[in-house]
Structure formats: C-alpha cells, structure tokens
Amino acid sequence: MMRTEEEKKALIQRLRRVEGQVRGIQKMIEEDRYCVDILVQISAINAGLKRAGFHILEDHTKGCVSSAVEEGDGESAIEELMKVFEQFSKS
C-alpha cells in the first residue's frame, strides 16, 4: 500500500507525539508523580496508538485487501485482516 508523502508525514507526526508522551511518563515516574495521573496518561497513549492503528487498518483494507478481492484472491487477505483485527482489539 503506497501512502502519499503527505499521509506518511501525518502518521509519523502522530507517532512522534506518542513518543514524546512516553518520555513524559518516564519523567512522571522519575518525579514520583501520583499513580492515577500516570495511568490516565498511559490510557491516553494507548487510545492514541489505537487511533493510528485504525487509520492504518482502513488504508490497508481500502488498498491491499480490496486489490486482492478484485483479483479474485480476497479470501486469504480477509483472513489475515481478521487475525490482525482480533490481536489489535485485545491489545
């Protein structure tokens, strides 16, 4: 699935924010901040990562999976999609 340079830049920027948030939590632990505040931050990072993941999942379904369906080879591409979705929804 070839993303445009712009799409790639947007996704990478989103992940840089997540990277910064993870560093932020390290600092909170360093400073013995209240556990509940740290946990709220971890939940926010997880939710942010899931949004990025759903974005990629949609790209993949519209790109690679649809092409496989059009070429008559949708079955295995859909089974792979389901496996990733199951793993993703349990993480």
Add this chain to the structure above:
Amino acid sequence: MMRTEEEKKALIQRLRRVEGQVRGIQKMIEEDRYCVDILVQISAINAGLKRAGFHILEDHTKGCVSSAVEEGDGESAIEELMKVFEQFSKS
C-alpha cells in the same frame, strides 16, 4: 506511593523500550513496510504499555488505596481506582 529507586529504574527501562518501538514504527512507515507488520507492532506496543500500566495499578492499590482503607477513607480511593480501571480497559 514511593517506589524504590530500583523499581523506578525497571519501570523507566520498560518505557524506554516502548519509546524505541514507537520510533521503530515511524521507520516502518517511512520505508512503506507492509501494513499488517506495522499493525502487529502497534498491538505489541499497546500490550507492553498495558503491562506497565497493570504494574503501576497494582502498586497503587497496594500502596495508596490500602493506606486509605486502613485510615477509614477507602470509599473515595476505591471509586477513583474503578474510574481508572474502566478508562484503562477501554483504551
């Protein structure tokens, strides 16, 4: 909740690994890697963050929540704990 320096070091190391994994995904996107491989990595990071979160959750329950219960003020500490549980399990 005061963690020992050793506990803090272990938690921060775990989060540094997550930080490195997030950078790894940025690279995968840069290199147009297969979407499913990127999604599997995102699931792994989410799972890693959740494990760190459960660890902090247990510390908090054994520390701050238990002290509040012992001082006869458990009700509000437990309600706060439940809110974090719910938010955490939806992320």
Add this chain to the structure above:
Amino acid sequence: MMRTEEEKKALIQRLRRVEGQVRGIQKMIEEDRYCVDILVQISAINAGLKRAGFHILEDHTKGCVSSAVEEGDGESAIEELMKVFEQFSKS
C-alpha cells in the same frame, strides 16, 4: 449475506450457550457466590460473544464488503466496516 441453514444453526447454538451462561450468573448472584467467580464467568461470556462477533465480521467482510468492492463501491462498505471494528474493539 445469506448464511446456509447449517451456519445459522451453529451460530444460534453458540448464542444459546451464552444465554444459558447469563442465566447461570443470575443464579450465582441469587446464591451470593464469591464475586471473583462471578467476574470470571462474565469475562468468559464476553469472550464467547466476541468470538461469535468475529465470526460474523469475517462472514460480512467475505460477503457484503467483497461484493461491494467487486462492484466498485468498496469505499463506503469499508468505512462502515471500520466503524463496526472500532465499536467492537471498545466493547
């Protein structure tokens, strides 16, 4: 998406088991059974319902979504699929 009578029977049987498990929890509450045992049962029911859901999700993707893609109208079918994915993974 037309399921065969056999597929319908298997799905309905699975859901009848879930129905029985839900009745079982009512009984556990009636009998003041230990909360943790009740919670383990609720988790088992949720997991059972999710498996049935993933099964239906795969049928739908192989059926209706693939047909829409083949007819050149995949975009909206996939966006609908993603919404269900997200809702399902948060429940």
Add this chain to the structure above:
Amino acid sequence: MMRTEEEKKALIQRLRRVEGQVRGIQKMIEEDRYCVDILVQISAINAGLKRAGFHILEDHTKGCVSSAVEEGDGESAIEELMKVFEQFSKS
C-alpha cells in the same frame, strides 16, 4: 460480600435484559438480518455485561478486598483483584 436483596434484584434484572438481548440476536440471525446490525447489538451486550461486571468489581473491592486489607491480609486479595481485572479488560 453480602448484597442487600435490593442490590441483588437490580443486578439480576440487568442480566435478564442481557439474556433477552442474546435471544434477540438469535432471532436476527434466524431472519438473515444485516450483519452490521447484529454486530452493533453484540457490542451493546458486551458493553452492558462490562458495566454489570464493573459494578460487581466495585462491590468486591469495597467489600472483601477492603476487609482483607483491614485484617492485614490485603496483599493476596489485591493480587487476585488484579488477575480478575486483567482478564476482564481483555475480554
């Protein structure tokens, strides 16, 4: 943890609604209803069961876990709580 008769009645009523919803899905499958509508119903049931579960989790934490903490035996009760919570959040 002894619930009052009123609390028990409210929880059992909530679970009877879930039981009815599960029967409703069997009917939807019988009638070949649209998969997405069925999946939305399954998500609603899962969310309803989770709310009931969090309710029981809070009762348990305020009841049995707090009593164990007050009797100086909080450690094992909290570890049990964490296991149930992890299982619950993955279901």
